Amino acid sequence: MRDQYYEQLDVIVDELVLITDRVRTAVADATTALLDTDIATAEAVIGSDRGIEEAIDEVEERALVLLATQQPVATDLRQLVSTLRMVADLQRMSALAVHVSKIARRRAPEAAVPLPVQPLIRDMARVAHSMIGSAARIVSERDLGAAAELEIEDDEMDRLRQELFRVLLDGTWEHGVDTAIDLALLGRYYERIGDHAVSMARRVVYLVTGELPVA
Amino acid sequence: MRDQYYEQLDVIVDELVLITDRVRTAVADATTALLDTDIATAEAVIGSDRGIEEAIDEVEERALVLLATQQPVATDLRQLVSTLRMVADLQRMSALAVHVSKIARRRAPEAAVPLPVQPLIRDMARVAHSMIGSAARIVSERDLGAAAELEIEDDEMDRLRQELFRVLLDGTWEHGVDTAIDLALLGRYYERIGDHAVSMARRVVYLVTGELPVA
Structure with missing residues (x-):
């Protein structure tokens, strides 16, 4: 009975990691669509959201069935409930990749991001991409070292967003x-990812240490 | 045993409704802070987030304990899991009220929202406020009529946000x-609430009908 439980839990965690990878690809593709004004890629990201949603619904269903049939307690219960919270995060990340793609599509054939700001947006996207990779590693390997690294990347993201606002607001903006507005929203989207x-x-x-890190 | 379960579930639902009301007040206060450039109120909203977070942690803990000790199945299980997803929504709404307040605080003593746009922001805030009220009613009374009403309010919010963008982008913007940028972000915050x-x-x-409405 317990063995079966952990087998099922492994399947759920594996699926979570797979979805995280799909979301990471969606974010990378959305950035390509944005910086290369590539409408086909923008459409592909917008279209892929549905499949990610379905995969998420499946994991959620699987977790609920496991909850109902195996009735885990203590840490096992917490872990299963955590997966339910994580699918909500993945859902939002996928939606945010769609938002980025929609800005690319709306502005095409013009570039949504003027050339001088492209390196900054590329950096934000790179950090977001790396953060999703760290999250996948943490979920699959419970690698708390990666969690500490992630907090550093989060600080880097904050710095980049401040830099973006500085550029937008220094009085020399000519675009x-x-x-x-698009850039302010893009900054927000990458930050939220x-x-x-x-x-x-x-x-x-929280699962490993029993304590929520201070937000 | 079952009676005790439903008693506990009622406590959780009551707490969810109370937190929803606190979040609704936070959103209303944030709007006051924003439109009246009222720093004291902005600070109060920013300070109140911590208490809301704590109340949310408490409900989450209570739901987990109930899951563990009563091991509900089927609809009962789904309902309890739903409360865990709802606390995540409440957490985000409270954070968004803080974001609105921080824009008010950052711009003070100047008004963040120029006079001609105030009615539009006031309308968005009014709709957001009303939507939270509808959500509370749906949670407490399972009033599906209010759910349909909420979808109409959601369309109204979309319309207001489009109107806001139209004003920002019609070429006559002089602020x-x-x-x-602040207004675009404010529009996003109210829309997300x-x-x-x-x-x-x-x-x-979903709980009542067993079907997720099409997003």
């Missing part, structure tokens, strides 16, 4: 209000 | 890029 990666990691830390 | 209210309602609809 229009519409572009400034990172936040959700941190949230997933904190759930694992 | 600077910084103000435009509404989204979370809808998400809470959909969880209840």
Whole structure:
């Protein structure tokens, strides 16, 4: 009975990691769509959200069935409940990749991101991508070292977003209000993607140490 | 045993409704802080987030204990798991009220929202406030009529956000890029508050009908 439980739990964790990888790809593709003004890729990301949603529903269903049939207690229970919170994070990250793609699509054939700001957005996307990778590693291997690393990446993300605002607001902006608004929202989207990666990691830390890290 | 279960579940639902009311007040206060440039109220909202977080942790803990000790199945299990997803929505709504308050605080003593846009932001805040109220009613009374109403309010929120973008981007904007960015973010924050209210309602609809409404 217990063996069966852990087998099922492993399946759920494996699926969570697979979905995390899909979300990571979606974020990378959304960034390509954005920086290369690549509408086909933007459409692909927007279309892929549905499949990710379905995979998420499946994991959620699987976790509920396991809860009902095996009735775990203590740490086992917490772990299963954590997976339910993590799927909510993944759902949001996928939706945020869609938001990024929609900005790319709306602005095409013009570039949504003016050339001088491209390195900054590329950096934010790179950090977000790396944070999702860290989150996947933490979920699959319970690697608390990666959790500490993730907090450092989160600080880097904060710094980049502040830098973005500095550029938008230093009085020399010459790309229009519409572009400034898109960039402010893009900054927010990448920051939120990172936040959700941190949230997933904190759930694992909580499971392992029994304590929620201070937010 | 079962009676005790439903008693405990009622306590959890009551607490969820209380927290939803606190979040609703936080959103209303944040809007006051924003539109009246009232720093004391902004600080109060920012300070109140901690207490809401603690209340949320308590409900979550209570739900976990109930899961562990009573090991509900089927609909009872789904309901308890739903409460865990709803606390995540409440957590985000409270954080979004803090974001609104921080924009008010950062811009003080200047107004973050120029006079001509105040009615629009006031409308978004009013709709968000009403949506949280509907969500509370749905959670406490399982009133599916209120769920349908909430979807209409959600459409109204979409319309208001589009109107806000139209105003920001019609080429006659004369309040600077910084103000435009703040307004775009404020629009996003109120819209997300509404989204979370809808998400809470959909969880209840799912519980009652067994089907997730199409997103």
